[in-house]
Amino acid sequence: MLDLKIIGGTVVDGTGAQRYRADIGIADGVIIDVVRRGTDDSETDGLQTAHAAETIDATDHVVAPGFVDIHTHYDGQMSWDSLLEPSSGHGVTTVVTGNCGVGFAPVRPGSEDWLITLMEGVEDIPGTALTEGITWGWESYPEYLDAISERKFAIDVGSQVAHGAVRAYAMGDRGARNEPATPEDIAAMGRLVTEAVEAGALGFSTSRTLAHRAMDGEPVPGTFAAEEELFGLGRAMAAGGRAVFELAPQGAAGEDIVGPKKELDWMRRLSGEIDRPLSFALIQVDADPDLWREQLDLSAAAHAAGSRLYPQIAARPFGMMIGFQGHHAFGHRPTYRRLQAESSRTDLAQRLADPAVKAAILSEDDLPIDPTVLFDGMSAFVQYSLGRLYALGDPPNYEPTPELTVAAIAKERGEDPLATLYDLMLESDASAMLMLPLFNYADGNCDAIREMMLHPAGVLGLSDGGAHCGMICDASYPTFLLTHWARDRSRGERLSLEYVIRKQSRDTAELFGLTDRGTIETGKKADINVIDLDALTLHPATMAYDLPAGGHRILQRASGYAATIVGGTLTRRDDVDTRARPGRLVRGAR
Known part of the structure; x- marks a missing residue:
């Protein structure tokens, strides 16, 4: 007896392999059978005769894995929004939060407001919404994960421990003001990072770009961290278990075209030493429109030498809505x-x-x-x-x-x-x-973005889901990849549907060790999208005023997702929330 079966669809399984027609059987939240059909339905009945509590007819639809968005900022929104829009409306079934060195744990009692102003300044999330919406109740990072684990969401959530919060907790005002860390400070921060990864943090994040500033204008704690601090925290992360070192590097916002090359040197050495993936933001800047290509090549060379550098790239021009x-x-x-x-x-x-x-x-x-x-x-x-x-x-x-x-x-x-x-x-x-x-459009077209996405070292990221509420809604990237890049592009070569699905499912999941998901295969977690690709539409962005305290955010709706399934449970049907909340906290590598 199956809980759910999906019949007659064209499966693009997330591995990059050619599409095929198949039926999928699901039980206990897991894919238990993928039965291929022949070109003529009379050759096999697939799973049509199998008993199931619910059946989805996916004829003329694409069946794809749920998408894994590795760069979001739902750290505060998790307190009040179980739906986690806009990501959940674009086929995303797993998100990773805690990017760019900002987060809400660990936190010393009384310093909660400071972490809010840091997040507000860096990620443009209304502070009034965070103040009213966040339900505090933790001090340590393990306690923070425990608090998240008590919540239920439409999609799964993983979290990274942030340098800004760790530095301020361990060093107090000295850490918040970016004063140099002593060996004792580094050791104290290291203990916090190891503890966080042991508790289930998917990674450690930091920011070194001057564009990331708190509301008082102070750069994110850790922006000027010396190599000794970065390496000490990287070693501490590796000591805790399998995790990813994530950062916004110097020059990420175009303020410095020399910094990125220097950053790649220490990143390469750190990744090689700790044998852990290191992922960094990469965009095209007008000041040096070909620098990204050099950074990609240096990353590929690092891979060949045994280091694992993964540039995070954006799927479309990177800027703001006016x-x-x-x-x-x-x-x-x-x-x-x-x-x-x-x-x-x-x-x-x-x-x-x-x-x-x-x-x-x-x-x-x-x-x-x-x-x-x-x-x-x-x-x-x-x-x-x-x-x-x-x-x-x-x-x-x-x-x-x-x-x-x-x-x-x-x-x-x-x-x-x-x-x-x-x-x-x-x-x-x-x-x-x-x-x-502002970035990724120096040539007036998306050819550079296409080349970035095709580079073997690149990984799709930078959606900033939940952040920059008054400027962007790039959490709609998954739908844009399917429509613009795989179906509609007229100004240059498109990318295959198999490729863009793999890039935002298996590849992003595997970077963070989430190998229980990201593909449609027997034994994998049943996170699946059924998509009417011909009808799939990305609608214009609009401003909503639905955050706590009447806070605003830009939202962008999609239509054409016939079904989204998380852990075998139907969470969206014909682009409408079913109100099912099977999503949970994801701890550590899977």
Whole structure:
């Protein structure tokens, strides 16, 4: 007797092998049978006659493993959101949190607010939402994992221990202020890291990019850590068990084009010494648009020499969304400020559509920038970026051509570019969003991204699910990979469906030792997607105000997922949450 069977689908099993038609039998949360069908259904009846409590007819659909997203920031959201959107709506069945050196454990009693301001500054998650939404109740990292293990989710969750929290716990204010660590400090931090991995942490994360700062402007603790500290913590991680050393390296945000090469040297040596994977963020920066290729080649050479360096790469241009509901060019105009303060969101959209209001806003000078307020200079930045700010359309086009920039559209219309931007943002009741690619689009196309994804050292990551709430929704990467890269791309070569599914299922799972999932094979965890690939659609991003304390976040919906299954339980049917919560904490390598 099967709990569930999926019949008649085209299986893309996550190994990279060619697709085939098969039926899948599931019992006790595990795949117990994969029966291939011939090209003619009369050759075998598959599992059609097998008894099952529930049957999913996957005829004309793709059946794929659940996707494993290794770079998210749901550390706080886990306290109040069992659904873990937006990831759970894009075929993701396992997420890894605690990236970039920020997290919520260990924490000394009384320092919870400091960890919140650190997360708010680095990951743009509203501090009011974190303050209201997080249910504290731990001090040590093992206690933190125990607290997570008591919760039930739509998808599985794994966590990494973060350098920022560890440094502040072990060193107090000296650690938070990035003062040098003494040998005693390193030993104390090392004990915390070993303890965390022994308790089930999937990895240790740190950040060395100056772009990652707390709300007070202080870089993440560990940003300037000396090699002795990094190696000491790497050894401590390895002593705890199988885990991954993850980091945002120097130069990751383009502030330094020399730093990345220096970083690769110590990363290579550390990975070789501790015999553990080391994964780092890799993006194309305009200051040196070919540097990424050199970094990939150095990573491949490190693999050949016995070190395991895995550059984390993004599947599409890396930047931010611009619109009236988020960051935009008119946030410092007096009329806009006044209307925003006195209007509801619905009324504001209506009033912005008034020609007299538009004329007033366009005629005004900006109010002064407050350098103490994070992102306060964003309006001016957007105004000077109209030559690379793109209209996306519906469905959104993430590989837009030059004629879709605001500047080009304005020239075609014979208008002032800011007036054109205003009108573009007014579309869809002032909810329309445009794309400002800061990285990964130096050439005006996605060819560099394609080459990154094809490189054997690269691993898909950087979705930042749950983070940068006012700027992006890159947690929709999985759907984008299936639609743009495997089905729709018109400006260059596509990638095979088998390849993009493998890259976000088996490859990401194996990096973190989660070898019980990521492929459709007998004995594997029954994390599965049934996808109507022809109908699969990535919808435009929109702003939602559904976080605790009314906090905002950008969401992006997908349609075309006929079913998502986690541990043999149907969690989504036809893109709708079933309210089943089979997801659990994942501890350690599997």
